[in-house]
Amino acid sequence: MKIAIVGKGGTGKTTISACLARLLGRDGYRVIAVDADPSLNLSIALGVPPEEAAKKPILFDEEEFIKSRTQLSNGLYVMNPKVDDVIEKFGIKAPDNVILIRFGEVKRAGSRCLCPEYAFLRALFSHLILGRKDTVIFDMVAGLEHMSRGTLRGIDLMLCIVEPSLKSIEVAIQMEKFAKELNIKEFSIIANKIRNHKDMELISGIMKKQPIISIPYDEAVIEADKIGVSLLDYSPNSNAVKAISKLKEIIKQNLNISH
Template sequence: MKIAFVGKGGSGKTTLSSLFIRHLAANEAPVIAVDADINQHLGVALGLDEPEAAALPALGAHLSLIKNYLRGANPRILSAESMIKTSPPGEGSRLLRVGEDNPIYDACARTVALDDGEIRLMATGPFTESDLGVACYHSKVGAVELCLNHLVDGPEEYVVVDMTAGSDSFASGMFTRFDMTFLVAEPTRKGVSVYRQYKEYAQDFGVALKVVGNKVQGQDDVDFLRDEVGDDLLVALRHSNWVRSMEKGRPSRFELLEAENRMSLQVLQNAAEDSYAHRDWERYTQQMVHFHLRNAESWGNAKTGADLAAQVDPGFVLSERVLEVGAAQPA
């Protein structure tokens, strides 16, 4: 299943992402973690030192490899150069699985050892000085969107994405790629402002959205969040000495995280699993096509000089069954 963590800057979404990833690893679940934030901090939150985190390969720097691999033998995509971030898979495309080995993971993912297991970590790469004034950060997350569009994930597999702060995630169709979006909110007016934006944008696309209260100090904070977001408040995490130590670079073993907070992480996992159980693969594919056609008309056709609507395979529905019958994988 695919899970996103969003929230305003400083809400603690990267910290919550890292705690959830550690929790999944402790439960022996296969995990791919993706740092898609403009400020790349997930690696450090997972225990890498600054040089190790800075050395993570940038997905955007391997876009040509990603396109060539995913294109496979799809006859509707005439060249890798004609692929854009929303190009959907079809018959002949190569699809990704969480636990497999493939050239994309070899080039773009690194294994990170945690206390109770290991995960694969991928990163979009930071917004560099050369990008200033001439590039949009959303072009960098295009590689993530392509991979998510071609990834067939199972019920006991997890892709956890630390998204860019605020409501910027809605600048692409990637916000529809997730079975559950956890919005991390502090118990303040600013803390819940991003929730209102997300709720408004997401409701037309059936996006599953739950609020995770963070930096909660007492019942008054919980009551405030409940008054502001209603039943969308899933759980509230209390102050954590373990997290404080982690942020100082001196974490204890994860098993020593406070029991109440450990239970809260299990609540998140249960909610994600419940949402995945109701995934509609046909609608999931239709949404992918919807945003591809919009991007093709607004800028893709002009940029590539091709009619990108022709890339849509009308009979193709992404699902685990595609892999079972071998319909999408080239030899």
């Protein structure tokens, strides 16, 4: 099962990715949690101790490694570099049977898709989506750019996080269009930071596609963030965790996911 978590900046992607990854891990799934956002917030949200994170480098910081996999001696580069050992080399042990991988920032900004670094990134996405049996959860960078690059082609489920704001709803509507173009099998909306029925009405009133779940606005999420602790460790019985547990059950039941 391959799940991508997308949406406007600050809507709750990392919080939900981390919690979902650990809850699926507790249920016995082998989960790879991918921090595909250069701001690298997922390790804290997962509750990875800093000393554990420090044991493994950030993938795109390892320029020599990427070069060794992608460059040919004649100045050309390999379109399909070897990536099948990347999880073993860069994977960090996180709680609840989760392995974290941190992509970091692709260094070749500006030249867009036609560079060895992006060839490596494309090959890696493809390997994680199509080449592995594990459950993979991608915590994506905010916005739409990654959608236009098509790196998420082949995933089973795209969860788009929406908060009660017009901007986040607009992003979700665009995301849905992209998801259709990429033939993503399942595109679902998650309403987050919901305080009351008016918040839900705002989302339901504008979006044709209705949220599969609403996660309440919960101070526990803010407090856990403030001190850099995983929500699941800080407040396992919080309403936000309860809602994300429900989301996990919906995913398992409706999508019939395999381990």
